[in-house]
Amino acid sequence: MLNIQENVSLKEYTTFDIGGTARYFVEAHSLSDIEEILAFVKEKDLKFFIFAGGSNVLFSDDGFNGIVIRITVNSMVLHGGDLMCGAGTDLMDLLMFAAENSLTGGENLTGIPGSVGGAVRGNAGAFGTEMCDIVREVHVFNIETGETAIFDNEKCGFVYRNSFFKKNPQYIIISTTFDFALGDKKEVEMKMYNIIAKRNTKQVQNIRSAGSFFVNPIVDEDVQKMFEKDTGKKSRDNRVPAGWLLESCDIFKKRIGDIQAGVEHANYFINMDEGTAEQVMQLSAVAKTRVRDEFGVQLKEEVVLAGF
Ligand SMILES: Cc1cc2nc3c(=O)[nH]c(=O)nc-3n(C[C@H](O)[C@H](O)[C@H](O)COP(=O)(O)OP(=O)(O)OC[C@H]3O[C@@H](n4cnc5c(N)ncnc54)[C@H](O)[C@@H]3O)c2cc1C
Structure with missing residues (x-):
């Protein structure tokens, strides 16, 4: 039996511990649950968002004005x-x-x-x-x-x-x-x-974050050489770690409100206390601008943004 709830706080379902409320929220335990939920989605003409563990997602502070479907097919x-x-x-x-x-x-x-x-x-x-x-x-x-x-x-x-x-x-x-x-x-x-x-x-466990915030980008040869000279490591598949780019641009430990770019490395944005999605987005914008200005590299989020 489906349990479609209204106005459910999303933050407790995410490792970032951030996010407003979902207009509707439901857990799908089976394929037939998913089919039933989608019939409801069509009937009410709702936007929907699917997630599961919530360890790679950032929900907006305004939440999600539609239905959030948590996949709990567990077997x-x-x-x-x-x-x-x-x-x-x-x-x-x-x-x-x-x-x-x-x-x-x-x-x-x-x-x-x-x-x-x-x-x-x-x-x-x-x-x-x-x-x-x-x-x-x-x-x-x-x-x-x-x-x-x-x-x-x-x-x-x-x-x-x-x-x-x-x-x-x-x-x-x-x-x-x-x-x-x-x-x-x-x-x-x-x-x-x-x-x-x-x-x-590496202290990557048990922190309120969504893991690596940006994907390690593909960069040109000059940036790869700078990375190799600076770290003594080889770049792989023409990519360099987003964390290295951020650290080279003095983003490491930069804090906006309660969101900080890392305690161990800069690519983990961490909710230090009562951080908000707005603060995450501001820090992300600063980081992207600096990396673009200094290296000509456009960072892209690995974290999935929902409700923005
Ligand atoms: C402390 C920490 C450490 C991490 N370390 C690593 C690491 O070492 N390596 C790594 O790769 N990642 C790491 N991550 C990121 C994260 O754990 C992974 O990306 C994880 O696989 C996301 O799974 P999830 O169920 O939490 O996805 P969610 O956050 O729930 O969702 C992420 C995306 O997946 C989609 N999705 C979820 N379930 C389904 C489904 N059944 N069908 C279709 N789409 C679906 C959602 O729509 C959403 O777009 C880390 C995160 C944290 C917080």
């Missing part, structure tokens, strides 16, 4: 070697379930907050592993046509922090089947433990 089924997982499942739960069953391949992704669907859509990654390395196929629902489809890995169009689904938001991810390999349970658990320890030393 994990292991059949033979196939692990199938509902899109609303917490990514961490998936990795722990894989470990319990001695399945290896996703350990480097340990600690990335949010849902499996959100991670597939953004091709989330860390420490050299991306979702595309473990996804076999994705079960989707097209909200425009009402049809379901199964996309194999290639059809998902995965590239750095991007996918077919990010470019085609009419597709809702319902579930994903994974390609893990059989490994040693203790080794898998140890790897996961070590990754969490690494993330803790």
